[in-house]
Amino acid sequence: MSLFWLLAFINLLVGGMVGMERTVVPLLAQQVFGLEKGVALGGFVLSFGLAKAFFNLFAGALADRVGRRGVLLLGWALGVPVPLLLILAPSWDVVVAANILLGINQALAWSMTVNMMVDLVPPHRRGVAAGVNEFAGYLGVSLLAFLTGVVAEAKGLRPAPFYLGLGVALLGLALSLRVRETHRPLAPPRLRLVPGIGMASLLGMATNFKDGLAWLGLPLLLSGRGLGPAEIGLVAGLYPLVWAGGQLLFGPLSDRQGRAALITGGMALQGLGLALLALPLGLGEALLAAFLLGLGTSMAYPTLIAWVADQTPQTERATALGFYRFFRDGGYVLGALLAGVGPGGLGWAMGGSGAVLLLLAAWATWSGALLGRQGAP
Template sequence: MHNQIMHGIKANLNQIVQQLIQVFLVGLALGMTRTVVPGLAESEFGLAANAFMSLVMFVFVFGLVKASMNLVAGHLSEQYGRRRLLVVGWLLALPVPFLIYYAQSWSWIVWAMVFLGLNQGLCWSMALNSKLDLAKANQKGLINGLNEFSGYAAVGLAGWMTAYLAEVYGAREALLGFGLVVIGLGLVLAIWKVLDTRPWSNLHQRHYDNNQHNQSQNNQHHGDDGEKQTEQKQSLAQAFKIGTFQHKQLVALNQAGLVEKFIDALVWIFMPVYLISQTQTLVQASGIIAVYGVVWGASQLITGPASDKFGRRALIVGGFWLCAITSISFVWVDSMAAWSLLAAFMGFGMAMLYPTLGAAVADYSQPKQRASMLGVYRFWRDFGYAAGALLLGLLAFYTSSVVWPFYFVGAMMFLSGLWVYLALKPQKIV
């Protein structure tokens, strides 16, 4: 069977579709917590409207756990296989709907987010790494676009669906039923339909080694010092050191990953609170937030492949600066139409930068280290949930306002985009 292995979306369409279904279900599991859980904070658990530090705690914990799992997931998958970790990720999600349903206090919600973070770190990482294994080397942007479209369209849809179900059946009942269906389906499909893709990863490595051998014979010595350092078989600690401190481009991309999650933390924690404070209902607020998620998801079908064709830097930097403008502008308008339009532009900005950052990290990584280097990137990216939640919570606490977090995120997105602009050269994608 392994002799017949070929790379490419067309050649592996069935498995790529299975992996896209997996990430769609992972997105639904995340999305069900997006608007209903912040809404529960006050209605069910009596968190005062200005108890910002308690409110941000559930996103802080989620980000910390998911970031840690991302760091080790890629490395573990190179040892134990992608599929095995995918199944474990779904098993770890099973307590989430029960913890929310039976929650006696807000700390139960925080514990639910620990398990959700474990699930997201394992399942989302494995679904992406598997598709990168199956695809051709020049399809990385398209694969990242398809992956994030599937996941974040699901996040947006689940936020709206669970808000509607919460109004009909009650918040806890809605999340219990929705969560069990999604998690159960993900687990069953992972066991029965998904193949492990390490043989495809090994074939990528053989192609890479052959190309390196041919280049050395032709005396072609291109690439910077950071790239040369990744040529040796490296430990996870070495990969972390290179991606965090040594490789100029990877350092820029990793800080960008960290800061772009500030936008998502803002949308998750403060956008529902802000919109409800502006007399929007939970369903109206979730509808506006769903626009952000669905546009973000769908637009990546365009922006992912575009980065393969036109390069990464312009899309990343443009996306950061568009998000900066829309974040600041969001608190300057006061109609559902205007908020929805800005949410759409914010989603498109995220679509420009999100799959492109992951593809850019893959550009600077050897195939046999790609899962580990992407793991380092995904660690810093999802650590942005924790860092963003903490900083936004402190800012809201000390200003007693949900407006200042929007300004802060706008400023950070502008500066982060500037760093990427200065660090990355316009690059021919191969």
């Protein structure tokens, strides 16, 4: 197996670490720990988002100074305890602490797989690299979200679903030991904000704001409409599955047709998906909303990464992507806070958030801020 495809498979496992929580942990909060709403309920997504955002900065800066491989291995070493903590957690505080480790795992490991895959391709193939990387990661999210829902239906919310996560973590660490270095710095680069990536960072933040809202709010919203864990797992799994698969199309398409239209079109579709979820409809309509959310995210997500990479020389690329991912993943925090309003207010929260995403798409199109250089070395 070539290094490029080995890294893609490793990122499928990285995504699986998040997927093991998508269906089960919000239901665990409600049914085991008795949390219905408020900041305490959103604490596990808040802790994840804050840790992932801040350690993105650390991961990018460190990778540009010492190389990528060591950061990848550190990310997996910190990920292995996460499913064990979720299995054994006697209180919600331990679940929140586990998600701090999960956020660090995602920041270090996912950041390195995307940087390493971009390192391995020429400038005109960055959209392909980002698309394959994100496809693999969100395929992992989807598979584990669905599988843990099925296992939870048959075996209960704990411990059986998290055994899957433990297997994923151990396999990811073992395979990462086989990875070779893709970038050896010749001199320490400057740590600086890259000018001109403000709009991309804002749109990335809005995208993960939507994802934080859906991560916590979707299971609670659908549970309140009478759906069981397996049906919720189907909806929660379809969204990242479409997100994953679409990136194989839209990442390469952005290399050929340009980045801006795909980004703004993707933001608009995400807004429409949230608006549809706000309506008091059944399983079929929830699946349609999940499809729109996934399709829109697949258009914007890898294209934003490739757009930021276009603006930056290789010596500072990991640092620049670290800054972008810091702002992007900060969106999880805002989404989780809004989702904490509880099941009764989630419909309104999703409808209002959908309108905001539609406005951002219109603003980005009107301003022309995404018409930067493409394929630069």
